[in-house]
Amino acid sequence: MTRLDARGLAVDLGRKPVLGGIDLAFEAGSLTVVVGPNGAGKTTLIRALAGLLKPRQGAVRLDGRALSDLSGHERARSIAYLPQSATLAWPLPVAGVAALGRLPHGETPDALTLEGREAVRTALHAVGLEGFETRPATDLSGGERARVLLARALATQAPVLLVDEPVAALDPRHQLIVLDILRAKARSGATVVAIMHDLTLAARHADRIVLLEGGRIRAEGPPETVLTEAHLAESFGIAAHVTHQDGRLTVTPDRPLP
Amino acid sequence: MLRSTKPLILGLLALAGGLALASLMLGPAPLSPGLALKALVTDQGSASVVVREIRLPRTLLALLIGWTFGLTGAALQGLLRNPLADTSVFGASQAAAFGAVSVLYFGLVGALSWALPAAAIGGALLSIGLVVAVAGRSTTVVVLVLAGLAVGSLAGAATSLAISLSPNPFAVTEIVFWLLGSLEDRSLTHLWLAFPFCLLASGLLLACGPGLRALALGEETAASLGVNVPRLRFGIVLASALGTGAAVAVAGSIGFVGLVVPHLIRPLVGHDPARALVPAGLAGAALLLAADIAVRLIPTPAEVKIGVLTALIGVPFFLWIIARRKAELSETPA
Numbered sequence: 060m061t062r063l064d065a066r067g068l069a070v071d072l073g074r075k076p077v078l079g080g081i082d083l084a085f086e087a088g089s090l091t092v093v094v095g096p097n098g099a100g101k102t103t104l105i106r107a108l109a110g111l112l113k114p115r116q117g118a119v120r121l122d123g124r125a126l127s128d129l130s131g132h133e134r135a136r137s138i139a140y141l142p143q144s145a146t147l148a149w150p151l152p153v154a155g156v157a158a159l160g161r162l163p164h165g166e167t168p169d170a171l172t173l174e175g176r177e178a179v180r181t182a183l184h185a186v187g188l189e190g191f192e193t194r195p196a197t198d199l200s201g202g203e204r205a206r207v208l209l210a211r212a213l214a215t216q217a218p219v220l221l222v223d224e225p226v227a228a229l230d231p232r233h234q235l236i237v238l239d240i241l242r243a244k245a246r247s248g249a250t251v252v253a254i255m256h257d258l259t260l261a262a263r264h265a266d267r268i269v270l271l272e273g274g275r276i277r278a279e280g281p282p283e284t285v286l287t288e289a290h291l292a293e294s295f296g297i298a299a300h301v302t303h304q305d306g307r308l309t310v311t312p313d314r315p316l317p
Numbered sequence: 318m319l320r321s322t323k324p325l326i327l328g329l330l331a332l333a334g335g336l337a338l339a340s341l342m343l344g345p346a347p348l349s350p351g352l353a354l355k356a357l358v359t360d361q362g363s364a365s366v367v368v369r370e371i372r373l374p375r376t377l378l379a380l381l382i383g384w385t386f387g388l389t390g391a392a393l394q395g396l397l398r399n400p401l402a403d404t405s406v407f408g409a410s411q412a413a414a415f416g417a418v419s420v421l422y423f424g425l426v427g428a429l430s431w432a433l434p435a436a437a438i439g440g441a442l443l444s445i446g447l448v449v450a451v452a453g454r455s456t457t458v459v460v461l462v463l464a465g466l467a468v469g470s471l472a473g474a475a476t477s478l479a480i481s482l483s484p485n486p487f488a489v490t491e492i493v494f495w496l497l498g499s500l501e502d503r504s505l506t507h508l509w510l511a512f513p514f515c516l517l518a519s520g521l522l523l524a525c526g527p528g529l530r531a532l533a534l535g536e537e538t539a540a541s542l543g544v545n546v547p548r549l550r551f552g553i554v555l556a557s558a559l560g561t562g563a564a565v566a567v568a569g570s571i572g573f574v575g576l577v578v579p580h581l582i583r584p585l586v587g588h589d590p591a592r593a594l595v596p597a598g599l600a601g602a603a604l605l606l607a608a609d610i611a612v613r614l615i616p617t618p619a620e621v622k623i624g625v626l627t628a629l630i631g632v633p634f635f636l637w638i639i640a641r642r643k644a645e646l647s648e649t650p651a
Contacts, residue, residue: 111540135543142537148398149533149588162531163543168589169321211534215542 061087061137061218063108063250067117070100070107077103078274081117087218090245091252092261094286095271096295101254102143104271105221108252109140121219135163139212143223143254147204150195156207157182160214175214182213185240202233209237219250226255238264258299262286262308270294282308292316322586322596329599333380336606340376341368344613375500377508379606382500382568385515385560387601388594390575391582392522395529395590396553397449400580400638401462404561405572405631407448408469409441413558413565414495415472415479416440422483434510438562444468445554445561498569498624500609507567514563519598521556525549526591533590571624573631574601580638 068081078100085091085108093101106112108119110126118125121137129137139160147156157179158168166175183189186206191199196207205228212220222241226234234257242264245251255261261268262282270278270285272294278285286308291299300311341353348356348364356364357373386404393402404410416436444465451464476495528549531539536546564571578601579593586592605627612621 106537109541111537131543131545133543135541138541140538140541142535142541145538146535147533148535149590151533151588155587155589156534159530159534159542162527167527167530167591169592208534211538 061122061250063119063121063138063219063252065108065117065119068107068114068119069116070103070112071115072103072112076115076274078107080275083269083276083279085219085250085252087250088245088248089250089266090242090264091267091269092265093252093254093269093271094256094258094261095277099271099294100274101271102223103274105140105223105252105254109138109221110134111140132163132165135217136215137217138219138221139215139217141208141212141220141222141225143227145208147196147208150197152193153188153196153199153207153210154179154183154192156196157210157214160211163215163217178214178216179210182210185213185243186210187236202229205229205233205237209240213240213244218248220244220252222251222253224254224256226257226260234260258286258291258310258312259308262310286310322592325585325596326599329596329603333599333603333606336603336610337376337380340379340606340610341372343610344372370504371502374503374505374508375609376606377505378500378503378511378568379609380602381508381511381515382564382571383574383602383605384598385518385564385601386571386574386605387578388519388522388575388598389557389560390577390601391579391590391593391597392525392529392553393557393575394579395532395593396525396550397461398532398535399461400642401576401635403573403576404441404445404557405570405574405576406462406635407445407465408467408472409444409557409561410498410565410570410572411469411472411476411496412444413437413441413562414570415476416443416562417566418476418479418495422479431510434514434563434566436562437566438514438558440472441562441565442555442558444472445557449550449554495565495569496624497622497628498565498571499612499620499622500568501620503567511563511567514559518556518560518563521552521559523594525553525556526594529590529594533588569622569624571605571627573627573635574605577631577634578604580634 062084064084065081068078070078081104093104095101103112107114110119126134155168158171161171161175161178164175166172171179186209188203188206188210196204199207209225225237229237238260241251241253265282267280268282268285269276270290277294278290286301288299288301291297296316298313298316300313302309338350338353341357342348342350346367352361352364353368355361356368390403394400416439417433420432420436447468448464473496528539528544531542531544540546578597582593582596582600586596608626609623612623612626615621
């Protein structure tokens with residue numbers, strides 16, 4: 060069981076303080092969705108959780124060990140990270156891209172171990188891209204390419220998966236597919252953290268919501284306690300209707316508040 | 318899952334070997350293959366002098382420099398995720414030539430001193446470092462090429478100025494020597510002067526393979542996969558400068574081999590930058606040696622400079638890549 064926690068975390072970008080006073084613990088087996096207005100520090104938070112930013116104060120710990128004490132490969136084997144609008148520089152084959160997720164295990168795409176091959180196959184199966192293995196990933200549609208990159212993150216088989224806006228540029232069907240994959244990953248015992256802008260999708264799929272605003276945590280907990288009309292007005296500056304139907308939450312943004 | 322690169326590597330080795338034999342045979346006094354080999358290992362009078370002292374150093378230098386350029390080009394294109402990256406596009410050869418010229422004319426060291434490659438490496442490091450710093454992170458290809466053009470033009474002008482101000486009556490020939498490289502009349506001493514630096518550069522670049530693979534996904538993802546991106550960038554910049562500087566110090570500036578070779582290799586090995594490294598180096602060695610044989614065979618009163626030939630082939634090739642990839646080059650950041 061892997062536990063990721065941030066204690067007293069403060070992060071600066073350059074000299075600008077972006078995050079402060081962040082105390083969060085992420086338990087294995089749950090999907091946490093981070094929401095917040097643009098510029099709230101969501102990406103900075105997830106990059107700090109991934110160990111890619113050095114905090115000014117506090118630390119991120121993986122099972123009690125500070126990320127800064129881990130070697131690059133150790134960290135990469137434990138935490139898979141999918142950045143926002145990730146790109147692919149070369150027309151590599153789909154299976155070759157997914158196989159890059161095995162690099163932290165010391166495996167290369169042309170020399171995968173049996174375990175590595177199985178991990179790549181499982182990852183491509185999870186994202187529904189079997190049969191695409193030899194196609195150049197750059198020739199695929201946006202939705203397919205996003206799934207290839209997600210497969211790359213899954214192929215690492217890291218106990219922690221951090222994804223930054225995984226559904227932002229996808230059609231509704233692909234959004235639901237990707238969220239199902241993230242939930243399945245969490246059910247299998249992983250710690251999954253995702254940044255999202257679609258509040259209804261977040262409410263319906265997340266086990267827990269973290270609402271970030273101005274670099275601080277405004278609220279956190281189950282979706283129905285965080286995504287309230289009062290919180291949305293205060294943090295996003297919108298008037299929104301939150302309705303509960305059959306235990307499912309729907310957030311309908313109505314108008315911006317003055 | 319992926320085809321092995323071994324057959325290709327063996328094929329390229331055979332090609333380079335065949336070209337090396339041809340290179341020992343061909344010249345103003347052609348020799349038969351048998352005699353060329355015999356003259357290399359046993360004393361065959363004047364044939365041995367020609368083969369051992371004139372053609373062997375030239376052949377080995379072409380292989381060494383071609384290998385270094387091919388490897389450097391493949392690594393730089395992988396690092397910057399840009400098919401137009403190469404030391405010749407960054408003005409590194411001109412900057413290295415300026416470094417070498419400066420110590421020759423102001424530092425007053427001999428033409429075969431270690432100070433020469435050291436200064437050339439310094440010049441190359443400055444230009445590559447500058448271009449990668451200006452254009453390396455998230456700017457477009459256009460910025461990269463323009464930055465290289467500016468650095469190269471400045472270094473070229475500075476070299477010409479330094480030479481024209483010198484009291485040397487042969488200044489014009491010297492300008493030609495530094496700005497357009499040649500492998501004519503080189504000795505084994507030249508080879509030994511360049512060899513340690515090229516060896517070091519090769520070691521550094523070959524070690525960068527896994528990092529370059531991860532970089533295909535961008536710097537952020539590469540870092541999350543455990544790659545130390547700043548160290549990778551520094552290693553490749555340093556290695557490129559070592560290789561280019563050493564090559565320019567002994568052969569003058571020979572461009573475009575590193576730019577062209579990765580494009581010839583990719584259809585055979587795919588786009589994975591790490592898989593392209595060794596084949597690109599071997600193809601670079603074969604290509605430069607073939608070019609050096611060609612300049613000996615072209616019937617001109619004085620030998621055509623090899624740097625002229627590689628530029629004549631390389632520049633149209635460069636334009637062809639731009640034309641073919643215009644749409645994607647205008648949008649994608651490097």
